[in-house]
Amino acid sequence: MNAAAPTLxxxxxxxxxxxxxxxxxxxxxxxxxxxxxxxxSAVPQAQVxxxxxxxxxxxxxxxxxxxxxxxxSWSIVAASQSAAELLLRDFGSIGHVLLMSGACLxxxxxxxxxxxxxxxxxxxFIESVAVDHADWITGGLSRERFxxxxxxxxxxxxxxxxxxxDLQRRFGISREIPRPLEPHMGSQWWCLSRATxxxxxxxxxxxxxxxxxxxxxxxxESYFQTLARLHGRRIESHSLTLVKFDRxxxxxxxxxxxxxxxxxxxxxxxxxxxxxxxxxxxxxxxDQASKLAPVPAEPAKIDRYxxxxxxxxxxxxxxxxxxxxxxxxxxxxxxxxGPYSVFSGFDQLFRGFEYWLGQATGTRAHGHLYAPEKVxxxxxxxxxxxxxxxxxxxxxxxxxxxxxxxxxxxxxxRQCFSIAAxxxxxxxxMWFMAKDRNAQISVVSGCFLLPLFRGEFRPDDLLAxxxxxxxxxxxxxxxxxxxxxxxxxxVWTLAEFLQAPERNLSEVLAKxxxxxxxxxxxxxxxxxLDGLEDFLKELRNxxxxxxxxxxxxxxSGAI
Amino acid sequence: xxxxxxxxLRARRQVKLMRALRKSLELRxxxxxxxxxxxxxxxxxxxxxxxHLRLPYFLEYYRKMGVGHFLMVDNGSDDGTAEYLxxxxxxxxxxxxxxxxxxxxxxxxxNHLQWRYGADHWCLVADxxxxxxxxxxxxxxxxxxxxxxxxxxxxxxxxxxxxMYPKGxxxxxxxxxxxxxxxxxxxxxxxxxxxxxxxxxxxxxIQGGVRQRLFMADSPEQAPALNKVxxxxxxxxxxxxxxxxxALPRGLNRVYDDTGGEQASGxxxxxxxxxxxxxxANEELQRGQHYADSREYRAYDLKLxxxxxxxxxxxxxxxxxxxxxILGLMSxxxxx
Numbered sequence: 001m002n003a004a005a006p007t008l009x010x011x012x013x014x015x016x017x018x019x020x021x022x023x024x025x026x027x028x029x030x031x032x033x034x035x036x037x038x039x040x041s042a043v044p045q046a047q048v049x050x051x052x053x054x055x056x057x058x059x060x061x062x063x064x065x066x067x068x069x070x071x072x073s074w075s076i077v078a079a080s081q082s083a084a085e086l087l088l089r090d091f092g093s094i095g096h097v098l099l100m101s102g103a104c105l106x107x108x109x110x111x112x113x114x115x116x117x118x119x120x121x122x123x124x125f126i127e128s129v130a131v132d133h134a135d136w137i138t139g140g141l142s143r144e145r146f147x148x149x150x151x152x153x154x155x156x157x158x159x160x161x162x163x164x165x166d167l168q169r170r171f172g173i174s175r176e177i178p179r180p181l182e183p184h185m186g187s188q189w190w191c192l193s194r195a196t197x198x199x200x201x202x203x204x205x206x207x208x209x210x211x212x213x214x215x216x217x218x219x220x221e222s223y224f225q226t227l228a229r230l231h232g233r234r235i236e237s238h239s240l241t242l243v244k245f246d247r248x249x250x251x252x253x254x255x256x257x258x259x260x261x262x263x264x265x266x267x268x269x270x271x272x273x274x275x276x277x278x279x280x281x282x283x284x285x286x287d288q289a290s291k292l293a294p295v296p297a298e299p300a301k302i303d304r305y306x307x308x309x310x311x312x313x314x315x316x317x318x319x320x321x322x323x324x325x326x327x328x329x330x331x332x333x334x335x336x337x338g339p340y341s342v343f344s345g346f347d348q349l350f351r352g353f354e355y356w357l358g359q360a361t362g363t364r365a366h367g368h369l370y371a372p373e374k375v376x377x378x379x380x381x382x383x384x385x386x387x388x389x390x391x392x393x394x395x396x397x398x399x400x401x402x403x404x405x406x407x408x409x410x411x412x413x414r415q416c417f418s419i420a421a422x423x424x425x426x427x428x429x430m431w432f433m434a435k436d437r438n439a440q441i442s443v444v445s446g447c448f449l450l451p452l453f454r455g456e457f458r459p460d461d462l463l464a465x466x467x468x469x470x471x472x473x474x475x476x477x478x479x480x481x482x483x484x485x486x487x488x489x490x491v492w493t494l495a496e497f498l499q500a501p502e503r504n505l506s507e508v509l510a511k512x513x514x515x516x517x518x519x520x521x522x523x524x525x526x527x528x529l530d531g532l533e534d535f536l537k538e539l540r541n542x543x544x545x546x547x548x549x550x551x552x553x554x555x556s557g558a559i
Numbered sequence: 560x561x562x563x564x565x566x567x568l569r570a571r572r573q574v575k576l577m578r579a580l581r582k583s584l585e586l587r588x589x590x591x592x593x594x595x596x597x598x599x600x601x602x603x604x605x606x607x608x609x610x611h612l613r614l615p616y617f618l619e620y621y622r623k624m625g626v627g628h629f630l631m632v633d634n635g636s637d638d639g640t641a642e643y644l645x646x647x648x649x650x651x652x653x654x655x656x657x658x659x660x661x662x663x664x665x666x667x668x669x670n671h672l673q674w675r676y677g678a679d680h681w682c683l684v685a686d687x688x689x690x691x692x693x694x695x696x697x698x699x700x701x702x703x704x705x706x707x708x709x710x711x712x713x714x715x716x717x718x719x720x721x722x723m724y725p726k727g728x729x730x731x732x733x734x735x736x737x738x739x740x741x742x743x744x745x746x747x748x749x750x751x752x753x754x755x756x757x758x759x760x761x762x763x764x765i766q767g768g769v770r771q772r773l774f775m776a777d778s779p780e781q782a783p784a785l786n787k788v789x790x791x792x793x794x795x796x797x798x799x800x801x802x803x804x805x806a807l808p809r810g811l812n813r814v815y816d817d818t819g820g821e822q823a824s825g826x827x828x829x830x831x832x833x834x835x836x837x838x839x840a841n842e843e844l845q846r847g848q849h850y851a852d853s854r855e856y857r858a859y860d861l862k863l864x865x866x867x868x869x870x871x872x873x874x875x876x877x878x879x880x881x882x883x884x885i886l887g888l889m890s891x892x893x894x895x
Contacts, residue, residue, distance in 0.1 A: 244895075250710055252895055257698040274703055306895050313893030316821040320887040321754055323719045323786060324815045324824035326763055333819035386750025387873045389772050397766075397779035398753035408887060409750035 006034040006060055008114050009087035009094040011080055014102030015040035015069065017275035018051040021102030025055055027285045031110030034060045034091045036083040041066040062086050071155055074213065076188070076220040084197055095121055098191040103272040104241060105254075105284055113240075113268045117191070124196050124232040127186030127239045128225040141165070145217040146183040147174040154217070178205070178212050184229050188220045189241035189271065192228060199231035200224070242267040244306045247313065252306060256280055261305060266297035319408050319438075321401060335436040337408045341416040341512055342439060344476075345447030345494070349501070350524035354378075354418070360522075361512055363414040369406075370399065370423040385409040392424070399429045407438075414512070421448040421469040421476070430479045439487035441480060442508045446494040448473055450527075453535045463544055501526060564759070572807035575798040578663075579670035585657035586632065586668060589641060592651045593628070593676050600627025601681045601701050604672055606665030608634045609842070610687040611643055612835060615737040617687050618647060624691070625700035626683065630676060632668045634659050651676075659848040663801070670798050677793035681705040684789050684803040685827065688740070691718055691789065692880050693825035694891040707894055708792070715806070716790040717814035718825035721888060722768045723747050723877065724832040724869035733834045740830035746874040748772060749886050752785065760805045762786055762812035769832070769869050774858040783855060787827055788814060823892030826883055832869055 010028045012035060014021040021037070028035050035058075039048050055061065064083035067075040084097045096117045106113070131143050141148070148168045152160040167173075177183060192200075200206070209227065213219040228235060242265050244252040251272045254262060256279040262270055273280055316325045319337025327333045341363070347353040358365035358378070367376030375390040377383075382390050386409030388402070389395075395402045407415060419425055433439045448469040451457045459465035480489045488511060497504055502523050596602065603626045610617075618629065629650045633641045634657075644652045655668065662668050673682055683701075685691060693704050693716070708716055723744040725732050732743045752767035763786050771782035788811060789803045799806050806812060816822050840860040843849050849856055875886070883889050 246893060246895075248711065253703075253707065253710075255695065255699050255703060257695060274699075274706065276700065276702065309891065309893045309895035312821050312891060313816075314820045316816065316819050316890075317887060320821075322752075322821075322824075322887050322890070323717050323754075323763060323765060324822035324890050324892065325820065326754060326756070326815045326817055327819040328817045331817065331819045383871045383873050385873055387748035387769070387772060387871055387875070388751045389776065391772075391776045394751075394771065394776055394779050398755070401753050405750045405752065 005093035006032055006091055007093055007095045008110075008117060009034040009036065009084070009091060009097045011036045011038065011064070011083040011087065011097060011099045012102055013038045013040075013069065013076065013079060013083075013099070015043060017103060018043070018047055019054065020273070020275050020281065022051050022054045023281060023285060024100075024102070024105065025061070027106060028110060029055075029058050029060050031114070032060070033110060033114070034062070034087055034094060036062045036064045036087045038064040038069075038079045038083045039066055041068045060091075062090060070153075072218040072220065074219050077213065077223045080220075080224070081201060084192075085201055088194060088197060088201075095194055096191055097194070097197055098240070098269075099189055100241065100269055101189070101271060103275070104189070104269045105271075105273045105280060106269050107242070107262055107265055107284055108268050109287070109290060116268070120234075120236070122193050122195055123234040123236055124190070124192045124228050125236045125238070125240050126190035126192060126225060126228050126232075128184040128228055128235060128237050129186050131183040131185050131222075141217060142185075143183065144169075145185075145222065146177055148217070149173070149175065149215060150217045175212075175215065178208060180230065181209070181212075181226055182229055183222065184225045185222045186225045186237070187239040187241065187243060188224075189239050189243065189269070190224055190228075191240050192224065193232075196228055196232045200227045203227075203231070240267055241269040241271050242302070243271045244302070247310060252309075254280060259283060260295075261302055263295050264298040264301055266299045319404060319411075321404055321408075329435075334438060335432065336404055336438045337411050339414055339438045339440065340407060341414065341508075342433060342441045343416065343418045344420060344442070345444030345497075346442070346505075347418050348420075348447040348450040349444060349497070349527060351527055353524055354416075356522075356524040357416055361414075361416075361509060363416050363512065364410065366415065366417040368420060368423055369402075369417040370395070370419060370425050370429075372422065372424055375402075396424055399424065399426055400432050403429065403432070416512075419476075421472040425476070427475065427479070430476055431484075434479050434482070434485045434487050434489070437486045440508075440511060441487050441489045443477070443480065443489075443491045444494055444497045445473060445477060445491060449535075450529075450532075453532055454527075462539075463542060466539065466544060498529075568759075568807060568809060571800070572796070572798050575667075575670065575800060575807065576674065579667045579674060579798065582657075582662045582667035583671035583675075585655045585662065586653040586671070587655060589633070589652040589654045590645050590650070592648070593630070595649070596628045596676065596680070598679075599702070601625060601683060601705055602627060602677055603629045603683045603685060604631075604669045604677070605629065605685060605687060606632045606634060606659075606668060607636070607640065607687050608659070609636045609638045609640060609839075611636070611638045611640045612734065612736050613687045613740070613830075614640065614643060616739060617690075618650075619737075620690055621683075621685075622649070624696070625702050630672050632665065632672070634665070659846075664850060666799050666802060673793050673797075673799075674795055678795050680793055681708075682791055682793040684799065688830045689720070689789070690741075690828040690830065691825060692828055692883065692889070693718070694823060694880060694884065694889065694894055696825075696880050704894075705790075705792070708790075714792045714794075715788045715811040715814055716823070716825065717786070717788050718790065718827045719752075719765055719888065720768075720785040720787055720829050721747050721826045721883070722770055722785075722829045722831060724769055724874075726870040726874070727868060728866040729832060729863050729869070730834050730837065730866070740833055741828060741877060744830050744832050745877045746870050747877060749873075749875040749888070753779070757805075757812075759809075760800070760807075760812055761809035762788070762805050763815055770855070772871075773867065773869060774855070774862060781854065783850075788812060789827060790825075821890040821892050823894045824889050826880075826889045828877075837863060 010033055025035050064086055067079040069076045069079055080099055087094055087097055154161045213223045246252050253272055253274045254270055255274050256277050318334035354365040354367055364378055366378045369375050374392050375395055377390055386405055388406055603621055631652050633654045641654055644650045724746050725743045748768045752765055755764045757764050765786040766782040771779055775782040784804045787803045788806055840856045843853050843856045847853055
């Protein structure tokens with residue numbers, strides 16, 4: 001390109017990290033582009049002087065009249081206008097003017113952009129979306145930006161800003177939009193053709209439009225975007241600058257480790273670069289990029305990268321409880337990291353139930369995780385994934401987090417365990433599991449009697465013991481049958497279950513493994529229940545209220 | 560939170576600040592280079608005693624990370640710690656012979672130094688065996704984190720204490736000066752942490768890890784707290800209440816999201832379990848200057864002397880911050 005006749009003019013709006021801005025300015029100047037530097041008037045004169053000395057005198061460099069550019073204020077537009085005017089006046093050869101900030105970084109060699117623009121003479125590259133269709137506006141105002149009054153700063157006087165908006169809405173206040181303007185919005189970083197810019201800047205109604213836009217909210221996102229629609233002949237409605245906004249509407253910063261990501265961008269510039277990202281500046285401002293094999297543009301990859309970050313902030317990882325994520329019970333998030341199955345009574349009915357369950361389903365089948373004496377992990381392990389101890393004291397210190405920790409640490413492998421009336425399951429843990437969509441809870445009630453019946457355990461006071469267990473089981477069942485249950489709960493009485501044990505078991509397994517052919521697997525061996533009637537009769541005769549024994553009704557006429 | 564509670568907490572904060580002022584009389588300036596602090600420097604505040612062996616790596620680690628100045632209180636070292644620190648050009652040093660316990664385990668001294676020098680800086684409070692790890696720590700300096708926190712309007716950043724330990728008896732792998740302690744203590748417990756909400760102070764109370772698993776299994780409630788808010792954009796109104804576990808005003812402790820999302824957070828890798836702990840335990844038992852009658856050190860002394868292995872078959876070997884992120888011990892949040 002002929003240095004005397006630049007075809008591209010660059011307007012740079014700078015307010016911090018002037019050394020980086022100077023570096024970028026040099027990049028454009030060296031490539032034969034004209035540069036107009038706008039330095040915020042809040043920057044001390046000494047720094048401006050240092051920056052000018054840093055760049056040195058250059059025939060293509062202009063210093064634009066300085067304004068105080070506050071976020072979202074008209075002064076940003078005014079600064080862009082005066083700097084662009086300066087360039088158009090001084091360099092008659094300029095075909096396009098690019099607006100960028102001092103924290104933007106070119107992603108491709110300048111010549112590539114110049115060639116691109118030459119091939120698109122008279123085309124305006126400006127994101128310009130009709131305001132009624134702008135769905136990307138996050139949580140802010142859309143059409144009302146153009147029809148309300150905004151006497152208070154959104155950043156500094158948020159409360160007053162909101163009240164003013166409410167007030168105007170209530171009284172139906174609406175400013176008139178000057179004809180023939182059609183409100184459009186879009187990224188504030190554009191690249192406009194000389195024809196369009198000159199039409200905007202020399203239009204007879206410019207003063208009228210300016211008065212109007214000064215009263216709009218965030219005019220730097222709408223002034224040029226609206227007027228380009230009025231004057232532009234060909235509009236490419238996308239910005240040449242890559243900007244990714246976070247949930248607060250601030251641009252995400254790019255760091256050294258984003259280098260490979262930025263190389264995949266299909267844009268010409270990126271905003272906003274962390275000033276100390278030395279590698280990025282070195283890579284993109286030198287010819288380093290051209291030495292490497294070009295990578296195919298994959299803008300979707302960049303979008304995905306930032307979407308994932310956003311999702312981690314808003315939704316987080318299900319089932320994780322940690323220092324910076326501690327969802328309260330009503331947050332509506334999944335309570336645990338993955339599906340799990342809880343069994344009650346099955347291990348009393350079937351011999352070697354856990355072993356069989358693990359074999360038949362390929363899941364991890366533990367024993368009674370909440371047994372009073374210790375945690376019965378699979379295979380009697382003393383320690384489990386995540387270094388979770390089998391100590392009952394540690395578990396009972398925070399029973400709920402014992403469960404969530406274990407499920408988090410074993411993500412990807414379904415965990416199964418047994419509970420019983422004698423286990424240490426506090427009410428809040430029972431509620432937690434009952435409300436957990438990941439839980440599958442299958443209960444055969446009344447099975448707590450079976451160890452007593454078999455004589456595996458002989459309490460001093462049998463009746464008191466039975467009454468206690470009965471009470472606990474009743475509580476468990478009342479939770480599981482409440483209307484707040486979200487878990488997949490199935491409850492049988494012992495008598496009900498025994499009517500078709502094989503079918504009932506198959507049903508439970510089918511829900512665990514919907515795809516697998518569970519039907520074909522062998523059933524576990526039932527324990528003998530001969531003599532149970534006599535045991536129950538004995539209990540009743542000792543004085544146990546018959547109501548407690550109703551779970552067994554129907555099994556035998558003797559009761 | 561009721562008006563009464565607000566007043567109570569406010570009073571507590573002010574008492575804490577007054578106390579810091581009073582306890583500052585115990586500090587003697589050994590060397591004050593705070594005039595070298597530049598406006599955007601991240602400052603590191605530390606209390607220590609007889610840590611000469613660990614200091615070279617500690618200083619190197621945080622210098623590399625981007626800490627601008629170290630403000631340290633030497634509590635009566637006799638191993639050359641003060642002489643060593645005096646020679647470091649980015650260290651300001653105060654000394655005191657006063658009681659560690661009497662200053663709330665160093666909190667009062669540091670509160671004062673932070674009040675005096677830390678206002679409007681991002682301040683990190685870290686012991687000599689605590690090493691901060693934050694998302695992207697391998698590619699972005701600390702300044703990148705603090706800039707981002709500023710842009711998000713956040714005033715504090717949490718980093719849970721993660722106890723690291725070696726495999727095998729602790730005495731078997733001696734630590735030498737300048738060495739990365741995590742070459743030895745490179746194992747940790749990944750998922751045995753208990754979290755409880757503290758409604759008064761607004762923080763999460765975290766316990767667990769190897770110390771609870773082995774030393775406090777019979778009395779889990781006595782296990783030391785692991786929640787920390789070590790990085791705060793300091794203001795003269797702020798005060799730490801108990802170590803860097805909790806600060807006031809309590810908004811500083813609100814470092815977690817309770818609707819299901821994740822805030823960005825880090826980890827303080829804790830290189831406590833090295834062979835140096837044996838001498839330390841011995842000394843601390845005689846001085847009786849640690850928390851809760853040095854209960855913790857009593858337990859260490861008993862078990863570690865017997866060659867207790869802290870490692871178990873489900874211990875996790877440390878790789879990098881990304882691993883800790885995946886394990887859910889820290890989070891990137893929306894810092895992309």
